[in-house]
Amino acid sequence: MRVALYARVSTEDQAEEEVPIAAQIHECTDYALSREWNIVETFKDEGISGRTDVRPGFQKMIALAKQQPKPFDIILVWKNNRLSRRVEHALVYKAMLRRRGIQVVSVKEPEIQGPIQMLVETIIAAVDEFLCIQIGEDTLRGQKEIARQGYSAGGRPPRGLLSVKKVVGIKRSGEPIYRTTWEPDPRWRDRALLAFQMAAEGNPGSEIVEATGVVSNKSSLSTYLRNKAFIGYRVFNRRRHLDTKSIRRYNLPEEVIEVPNAHEGVVPLELFNRVQKVLDGKRPRVVTARQLQSKFILTGLLWCPKHDCRYVGYPNNKREYYICSARNKGGKRAADCPLIKREPLESFILEQLKEEVFQPERLKAMVLQIAEGIRREKESVRGEFERLELEIKRAEQELKNLYKAIKDGIPALYLTAPIEETEAKLRELRQRKDEIANNEEAELRLTDRDIEEIINIACGMLGDEEPIQRKLFIRQYVKKIEISGEEVTLHYTFHDPRQKVVTNRLPELDSNQQPSG
Numbered sequence: 306m307r308v309a310l311y312a313r314v315s316t317e318d319q320a321e322e323e324v325p326i327a328a329q330i331h332e333c334t335d336y337a338l339s340r341e342w343n344i345v346e347t348f349k350d351e352g353i354s355g356r357t358d359v360r361p362g363f364q365k366m367i368a369l370a371k372q373q374p375k376p377f378d379i380i381l382v383w384k385n386n387r388l389s390r391r392v393e394h395a396l397v398y399k400a401m402l403r404r405r406g407i408q409v410v411s412v413k414e415p416e417i418q419g420p421i422q423m424l425v426e427t428i429i430a431a432v433d434e435f436l437c438i439q440i441g442e443d444t445l446r447g448q449k450e451i452a453r454q455g456y457s458a459g460g461r462p463p464r465g466l467l468s469v470k471k472v473v474g475i476k477r478s479g480e481p482i483y484r485t486t487w488e489p490d491p492r493w494r495d496r497a498l499l500a501f502q503m504a505a506e507g508n509p510g511s512e513i514v515e516a517t518g519v520v521s522n523k524s525s526l527s528t529y530l531r532n533k534a535f536i537g538y539r540v541f542n543r544r545r546h547l548d549t550k551s552i553r554r555y556n557l558p559e560e561v562i563e564v565p566n567a568h569e570g571v572v573p574l575e576l577f578n579r580v581q582k583v584l585d586g587k588r589p590r591v592v593t594a595r596q597l598q599s600k601f602i603l604t605g606l607l608w609c610p611k612h613d614c615r616y617v618g619y620p621n622n623k624r625e626y627y628i629c630s631a632r633n634k635g636g637k638r639a640a641d642c643p644l645i646k647r648e649p650l651e652s653f654i655l656e657q658l659k660e661e662v663f664q665p666e667r668l669k670a671m672v673l674q675i676a677e678g679i680r681r682e683k684e685s686v687r688g689e690f691e692r693l694e695l696e697i698k699r700a701e702q703e704l705k706n707l708y709k710a711i712k713d714g715i716p717a718l719y720l721t722a723p724i725e726e727t728e729a730k731l732r733e734l735r736q737r738k739d740e741i742a743n744n745e746e747a748e749l750r751l752t753d754r755d756i757e758e759i760i761n762i763a764c765g766m767l768g769d770e771e772p773i774q775r776k777l778f779i780r781q782y783v784k785k786i787e788i789s790g791e792e793v794t795l796h797y798t799f800h801d802p803r804q805k806v807v808t809n810r811l812p813e814l815d816s817n818q819q820p821s822g
Contacts, residue, residue, distance in 0.1 A: 306343065307343050307378050308380075309366060311362070312387060326349055333383055345377050346369070355388070370407055391430070400798070452562045454484070456485055456486055462490075464490070466535075466568075469485070470485055486568050487534060494571055496517040498571060503516065504530055538565055539567035539568070540561065543561050601647060602651055604618055609788060619644065690738065696734050700734060704728065
């Protein structure tokens with residue numbers, strides 16, 4: 306078997322250390338060699354969240370998987386959440402890989418075969434997405450509190466301001482507590498002020514950029530001039546990231562944090578307000594057309610065996626139908642298959658899918674089983690947590706000894722390098738300890754209500770308002786739906802011995818409706 310390894314870490318700090326990446330690759334390599342698999346390629350993404358699929362290593366691997374002949378038979382990951390932390394991404398990419406005969410295997414999670422395989426994959430992906438969202442919410446909560454205090458919760462200041470670390474308190478261990486604030490930058494302060502003055506006078510954006518250089522091009526100038534940081538405001542959580550870091554959406558006003566007088570301003574308030582009026586006058590009033598998406602979520606799945614063709618969507622002025630392609634092209638004389646109203650048919654198919662696959666009792670049992678597996682895995686890392694605590698205590702003692710040596714008369718010059726090395730080691734150990742602690746904290750809060758939420762994530766896509774989400778989800782489980790008179794046969798993407806012909810009368814048949822045109 307030809308195997309491609311894939312490894313990923315989420316944070317830039319992990320990417321720089323590369324310990325987690327190396328550990329993942331090491332365990333995957335041992336796993337492959339123990340089964341006498343041939344490793345042909347290794348892909349990795351450093352410092353990129355699994356909530357997005359815009360990852361260079363991942364996309365390169367997917368592109369190769371689409372080639373003919375396929376370059377590998379298996380994609381081996383440390384855990385499934387290394388591949389993706391979003392349910393829809395996991396479903397789409399695994400379905401694509403299966404169609405090309407490529408299997409995804411996890412080192413830390415059991416291989417499950419048969420009809421239940423895809424259902425378990427969906428639940429595992431839902432659990433991963435839930436924990437990822439939960440950790441993200443905890444992080445955002447901490448950042449909001451820092452912003453409310455007037456300090457920077459992340460991000461770079463615009464040109465004209467610079468970041469400065471300040472001591473704001475002392476920890477119990479005696480170490481200082483640092484926070485980042487902004488203050489005027491001597492190198493760019495005058496240029497930033499000049500940019501606002503020129504904008505208030507109505508100078509073109511290209512001239513402002515050329516004269517000041519505060520931004521690289523005039524398309525970024527409006528955002529720069531609207532930044533309230535120049536009048537001393539701390540603004541946080543104005544926008545949130547969607548699937549990728551390049552796609553962002555504005556939050557509601559009540560979710561935005563604005564703290565005045567958080568730092569010294571660069572631009573007088575009166576000048577800033579004049580510039581805002583100038584920018585408002587230049588803002589174009591454009592109404593964008595709403596992107597139309599097909600409402601027919603069963604398109605491509607419905608099949609007419611009588612005429613060996615597909616059913617397609619057919620909307621008219623009053624109703625929306627699915628229509629046999631032969632009738633759609635040749636009229637009722639060419640094919641007498643009845644038109645089927647869209648909404649009742651889709652509801653009928655979704656109900657059948659829920660009854661056959663998505664039984665609440667089965668889903669809850671699987672979530673509990675997966676949660677128990679997560680707990681067992683957490684227990685296995687407690688030894689690592691205790692080891693880190695011991696190393697931290699040793700490093701702290703070593704640091705105290707070095708400072709004591711300075712007090713005892715040894716010149717500080719000779720101890721500067723050892724102190725810096727020990728402090729760096731201590732930061733690394735504490736960071737790794739915090740990562741383990743955060744993961745444990747997220748898992749321990751998996752209450753009954755959380756389990757219900759995970760089930761809703763897995764099942765909710767069947768009722769998602771966005772047609773594209775339901776389309777992707779249904780195609781994960783259904784390969785084809787045959788309609789013969791009043792009988793419907795669902796062909797699943799997996800083998801199911803219970804699969805049967807549904808003999809219920811199809812809802813809302815309309816044999817008299819005639820397509821126009």
